[in-house]
Amino acid sequence: MIGQHLENDYLVLELDNRFILNNGSLYDQLLSSISQYNKKKIILDFSRVTTIDEWSLKTLLKLVDQRSSRGYSFSLRGPAKSILKKLVNMEITDKIRVLVQNKPGLSGNIEEKV
Numbered sequence: 466m467i468g469q470h471l472e473n474d475y476l477v478l479e480l481d482n483r484f485i486l487n488n489g490s491l492y493d494q495l496l497s498s499i500s501q502y503n504k505k506k507i508i509l510d511f512s513r514v515t516t517i518d519e520w521s522l523k524t525l526l527k528l529v530d531q532r533s534s535r536g537y538s539f540s541l542r543g544p545a546k547s548i549l550k551k552l553v554n555m556e557i558t559d560k561i562r563v564l565v566q567n568k569p570g571l572s573g574n575i576e577e578k579v
Contacts, residue, residue, distance in 0.1 A: 467513065469498050476504040477542075482513045486520035495528055505537050508564070512543030522555050529560055540564050 467479040478498055485491075499507060509525070529539050542564040544552060552558050 469501075471502065471504070472508070474504065475506045475508050475540075476502045477508045477510055479510045480514050482515045484511075484514045484517040484521045486518060486524055491521060492524045492528060495525075499532065499537070506540075507532075507537060508540045508542050509561075510542045511545075511548060514544065514548055517548055517551060519555075522551065522557060526555075526557060526560065533560075538562075 467481050469476065469478050471477070476499065478495065533539070539560075540562040541552065541558075544563065549558075549563065552561075552563070
């Protein structure tokens with residue numbers, strides 16, 4: 466993970482170009498970042514992600530399932546077409562909104578579901 470910041474009512478987690486499970490620490494990193502802020506709306510910024518593995522996707526689903534039951538909502542921002550195809554194939558887009566426009570800020574209509 467590269468970084469995190471707030472945009473309006475959202476916590477944005479900026480992911481590195483390689484979204485790869487690394488000894489189970491990926492889940493812990495994401496959970497730790499979410500726990501640092503008092504925000505229930507999370508954007509996972511995929512705009513830099515060029516590589517993703519199946520285990521990372523499963524970890525992402527685990528996090529979403531567990532946190533959604535506690536009132537959190539998740540969105541993915543800016544995934545490349547190749548990454549989006551993997552997300553669709555694993556039915557992740559059924560559980561997480563995909564923001565197809567990669568604009569700074571969240572004003573306006575940027576939440577187009579794929």
